[in-house]
């Protein structure tokens with residue numbers, strides 16, 4: 001499920017994802033977009049002033065990192081891959097095996113007037 005950037009299911013810039021208030025602080029929310037048989041999966045992480053989007057694909061085995069809206073550790077201080085348990089900083093950098101130093105692929109998002117949009 002490698003997302004090469006030419007995935008037709010990937011939403012264009014300016015698509016509303018949700019209200020910012022729908023994402024806990026700290027918290028995360030997953031999004032799925034489908035066009036025919038193609039799926040785009042991404043998630044947004046919120047923690048204080050940080051709001052970051054990532055494509056939902058672990059650099060280790062390419063699996064989705066989470067499901068529903070559950071992408072963070074219980075403490076909310078790291079992104080947790082459900083596949084083999086790798087931890088990533090909220091900035092998307094792997095900090096434990098098997099993903100030390102690996103980066104999640106960014107998915108640009110922005111907040112405008114309390115709403116989260118693709119950017």
Ligand code: FES
Nearest residue numbers: 058060081083084
């Ligand atoms: S698929 Fe994420 S750690 Fe293996």
